[in-house]
Amino acid sequence: MIKTKCLRKTYHLGGTDIHALDGVDLHIPKGQFVAICGASGSGKTTLMNMLGGLDQPDGGSVEVDGHDIARLSHNALARFRNESVGFVFQHFNLLARRTAVSNVLLPLEYRRPKPGDHKKRACRALNDVGLGDRTAHRPAELSGGQQQRVAIARALVGEPRLLLADEPTGALDSQTSAELLELLVRLSQQGLTIVLITHDKEVAAYARRVITMSDGKIVSDQMNTEANTKLAS
Amino acid sequence: MRHFIAAYVSLVSRPFRTLLTMFGIVIGVAAIYAMISIGNGAKKMIIHSLDGINTRSIAITPIWTENKASRRTERRPFSEADIEEISRIEGVESVSGENSKEFSVAVPGADLKVGIDGSDAFYLRTKSMTLKLGRNLNETDLQSKALVAIIGSSVAQSLFGTNHPIGETVKIDKIPFTVIGVVEKHETNLSSRRDENKFVLIPRTTARARLMGGHASVKNHVEGITVIFEREQDFSRIEDDIEHLLRYTRGLLDSDKLNFRMFNFAAARNQMMQVQRVLSLLLGSIGTIILIVGGVGVMNIMLVNVTERTHEIGLRLSVGARRSDILWQFVIEAILLCGLAGIVGLGLGWGIIAVAEIIGEFKMDTGWSVAALAFGSSLFVGLIFGYLPARRASRLHPVEALRHE
Structure with missing residues (x-):
């Protein structure tokens, strides 16, 4: 489903070149739950941005379902993000003045053509994450865990093929984190491809596969046998 | 949305x-x-x-040239010949000349001071006025210096009230004139205190012969001329033609200042x-x-x-x-x-x-x-x-x- 070849990205900071990505080759089959680990500055967030079409590489290719998204125009990339990808961020990134349901339907506002049942879809997405009774609440009236579930509903409402989560539990307590990760596992079991960025081994343990990065390179790539046991416990 | x-x-x-x-x-x-x-x-x-005012008109009046008072040349009037010449200019519809002076106008039991306009058959048209009763002046009136008068609506109102004035006699400076016409009330929005309907129109020849007298140097003198032309766009050409003509008849060189003034409402507007x-x-x-x-x-x-x-x-x-x-x-x-x-x-x-x-x-x-x-x-x-x-x-x-x- 996702294939990157020799992916490179260099940032120029204060006269020195920082190789955020230094030749990353990666293959993620459809429906896999992958955690990308690494210390800060290891290039994991840059990799996620490349996979989600938020940023474009200096070299190499990113193929999603056979299409090289590194070569897409601005508008085609926007369409790709809208239709194929859902993002979940560490700090939820909800619009404070909008209600939960209004936040969730934001991606559908940019869908062309705009689906006629967008409100219904947003409510369904909120229901799926267990917030069917919180649709009219504003972010400030929701707990951290609830806010992040609104963000997940927003990521899922457009029925993407790929969910990209950047430290989704970073701002949550351990109990809430566990609930959220279990939700991601369930979604992956339903066939959704998930890439989870984290620096926390505990969090990575929920994934089927754990990739570790350092200095813009993949340093280890292991299948996680504990994943199922972690869920069962 | x-x-x-x-x-x-x-x-x-x-x-x-x-x-x-x-x-x-x-x-x-x-x-x-x-x-x-x-x-x-x-x-x-x-x-x-300027509603009710004909913008296709030029009013021509003699003026003093702008010399010092002591050296000022007299105000030289126009002549009947000038009217003749101007009426031949291409695009001119009608020309009327006018000599005016105030006199007392009297009927038994009433009199008032009124401006008497000695003019011709084109007077009413150049002023955009129409007759309400009776007839206009004609060539015969002018040639025979007839003692006939056409009165403005205010004059008719003051002297005759509701009575029918046609055929009645009015005495202008004690000379009896027969009323042959009454002019429809004329309204303009021009800010002027003068009542425009307070006038009596008589033949210009009669005015010269019986009321106002002749001029020392100009035979058959005319104090003012009003020209109506056919199309508004001809204005400047006709104005030039008139200036050219009058310069010639008044013996002015090209370098001389004009001793007459031409006024057009449209131009002023x-x-x-x-x-x-x-x-x-x-x-x-x-x-x-x-x-x-x-x-x-x-x-x-x-x-x-x-x-x-x-x-x-x-x-x-x-x-x-x-x-x-x-x-x-x-x-x-x-x-x-x-x-x-x-x-x-x-x-x-x-x-x-x-x-x-x-x-x-x-x-x-x-x-x-x-x-x-x-x-x-x-x-x-x-x-x-x-x-x-x-x-x-x-x-x-x-x-x-x-x-x-």
Whole structure:
């Protein structure tokens, strides 16, 4: 489903070149739950941005379902993000003045053509994450865990093929984190491809596969046998 | 539509800032609306003031040349020959000459001082007047120096009241004249205290022979000539022809100053209009400058807005907003801001006009087109000054925008 070849990205900071990505080759089959680990500055967030079409590489290719998204125009990339990808961020990134349901339907506002049942879809997405009774609440009236579930509903409402989560539990307590990760596992079991960025081994343990990065390179790539046991416990 | 809702929500969520930003636009729109309305009102008043006056006419009167009083040449009148010559100029419809003086006009039991106009059959036409009763002067009246009179409606009213005046006798300076016609009441809006319907018209030849006497140096003298021409666009050519002709008959060299004056209402009106246009332009420019300054205020606030909402822009880009979506979102927000200000500005402008009407005692022209122009200019300012900040917003890099705190 996702294939990157020799992916490179260099940032120029204060006269020195920082190789955020230094030749990353990666293959993620459809429906896999992958955690990308690494210390800060290891290039994991840059990799996620490349996979989600938020940023474009200096070299190499990113193929999603056979299409090289590194070569897409601005508008085609926007369409790709809208239709194929859902993002979940560490700090939820909800619009404070909008209600939960209004936040969730934001991606559908940019869908062309705009689906006629967008409100219904947003409510369904909120229901799926267990917030069917919180649709009219504003972010400030929701707990951290609830806010992040609104963000997940927003990521899922457009029925993407790929969910990209950047430290989704970073701002949550351990109990809430566990609930959220279990939700991601369930979604992956339903066939959704998930890439989870984290620096926390505990969090990575929920994934089927754990990739570790350092200095813009993949340093280890292991299948996680504990994943199922972690869920069962 | 969704952009409008988003823009509206964004504006009402910061009411104080929105109001402050609107202020410049409100004043600008009010100024433009009020100034153009006042200007148009003045223009209409100028045009209206000449209602009932023939703009295809030239009034020619002799004047003193502008020498020192001691060396001033006398006011030299025209002659019957001048009238003849002028009537032959191409494009001239009719010419009438006029000698006037005030006399007492009396009937048994009533008399009054009235201006007596010694003229001809074309007098009424050149003054855009029509007969109400009786007949006009004719060639025979002039040749025979007939003692006949046509009276203005005010004179008819004063001397005869409701009685039928045709065939009655009036004594002008004790000479009996037979009334052969009454002129329809003539109304003009020209601001003049003189009652234009208070006159008596008699043959010019009779006036010279019986009432006003001849002139020492000019035989068959005529004090004033009015020319009516066929088409308004011929005005300057005919004016040139008349000047050329009169210079010749009056023995003036090309270097001499004219000792007569030609007056055309249309030309005078055009001069007034030009003054008014310059004034309107000046006032309109003031409004435009205020609007531009207001627009810069809008741009400033929109730039602040974009900076403050960088993170939100990043989020919108990440869920699939195109650059054009972001551009429109901010452009529409600026247009909506200016549009709201435009509506308030129209209200304020309307208030200014209402006050100006009371103080200035004249009717402003508050047409829809002026309101639409003033309102449209506010939207235009929104578009122009909103575009740059919106463009900046739309060019943000999604990753950098998301990282922005």
